[in-house]
Amino acid sequence: MKVKHIIEHLEELAPLHYAEDxxxxGLLVGNAEQEVTGILISHDTLENVVEEAMAKNCNMIVSFHPIIFAGLKRLTGSSYVERTVIKAIENKIAILAIHTALDNAIDGVNAKICQALGLKNCRILLPKTGTIKKLTTFIPKKDADLLRNKLFEAGAGNIGNYENCSFSVDGMGSFKPQEGANPTIGKIGETHYESETQINITFASHLEKNILRTLFRHHPYEEVAYEITTLDNTNQKLGMGMVGELESPVAEKAFLRFVKERMQTGCVRHSALLGKKVKKVAVLGGSGAFAIRAAKQAGADVFITADLKYHQFYEGEGQLVLMDIGHFESERFTKNLIYDFLTKKIPNFAIALSESDTNPIKYF
Incomplete structure (x- = not known):
């Protein structure tokens, strides 16, 4: 199995297309055509993680965080980033980072937090826009069912909890083949009229290449008339953060103790308690201050995230309690999520869960 095949599997969990700008x-170090001997799943990729991969005969690391974030102008070993990349290159170890693609995935980072806290009725806190597209094409009526079904198989026509969604209109199409054309129907120099079906079908934007490939493969015309438009609809299965509900309301201090234990954190920084029960909970793994407003609008009693600054603790404004549980701690289940997914996809392959502690923050 090659590196590119591992990437294809991970695209099913978290398409890299939806990573933040x-x-x-994606693949940060290595060659997509390289044969993989084993995969090490890590939270971060540091020198000790590369050494762990070497010891476990893994020549590919799938990491949540990217080791290369800002641009590298030289590789001299003068920083921990450069030393890590050099060691990976010297030992032919590929490094793949998945980061915000997994943050935005419906079954990604935030779903794991919700699962750990036992939240129910969960939904995306900040659903994405501009990620749903619509294909409109015109095809002879007799060929419409075949094309429509092939587009469904390619992943088109999924809206929320519904599959195989489309809309069709019958009409009359016309065209006049010119010299050099090779028409399936009609004759050179003559205007041809054909009973056609207009098919309208939506698809997730990361599937566009596959949708067009399917269209061209199964459309009978030499020249395929089609349009692709981007819709304004929000994507309820893609975006940052989640909001859900506890089975039963609990007191704020009891909930603080519960979160500290479940998320295995040495410290919970929080805004002033409001003296009310906690029922609805918003979560966003990693640095999530940008979602405070969305958490309030969702009616959350508590917003759990990380990396809140001093003045941001005021932004709860008496409407909800802000809880900062630590960056690493808010994402601590991520590598297990990736490991569980890949071991199910390729159960007989050598996949190891990193034992290296990469959390840079310690508690006294």
């Missing part, structure tokens, strides 16, 4: 995901 500021991020640096």
């Amino acid at each position: 500021f991020d640096n995901t």
Whole structure:
């Protein structure tokens, strides 16, 4: 199995297409055609993680965080980033980072937090927009069912909890083949009229290449008329953060103790308690201050995230309690998530879970 095949599997969990623009995901070190002897799953990729991969005969590391974030102008070993990359290159170890692609995935980082806290009725806190597209094409009526079904098989037509969604309109199409054309129907120099079906079907934007490949493969015309538009609809299965509900309301201090134990954190920094029960909980793994407003709008009693600054603790404004549980701690289940997914996809392959502690923050 090659590096590119591992990437294809991970695309099913968290398409890299949906990583944030500021991020640096995908294959950071190595060759996509390289044969993989084993995979090490890690939270971060540091020198000791590369050494662990070597010891376990793994020549590919799948990491949550990217080791290369800002641009590298030289590789002299003068920083921990450069030393890590050099060691990986010298030992032909590929490094793949998945980061915000997994943050945005419906079954990703935030779903694991919700699972750990036992939240129910969970939904995306900040659903993405601009990620749903619509294909419109025109095809002879007799060929419409075949094409429609092939597009469904390629992943088109999924809307929320519904599959095989489309809309069709019958009409009359016309065209006049010119010299050099090789028409399936009609004759050179003559205007041809054909009973056609207009097919309208939505698809996730990361599937566009596959959708077009399917369209061209199964459409009978030499020249395929089609349009692709980006819709304004929010994508309820893609985005940052999640919000859900506890089985039963609990007191704030009891909930603080519960979160500290479940998320295995040495410290919970929080805003002023409000003296009310906690029922609805918003979560966002990693640095999530940008979602405070969304958590309030969702009616959350508590917002759990990390990396809150001093003045940001005021932004709860008496509407909810802000809880900072630590960056690493908010993402601590991530490597297990990746490991569980890959071991199910390729159960007979050598996949190891890193034992290296890469959390740079310690508690006294």
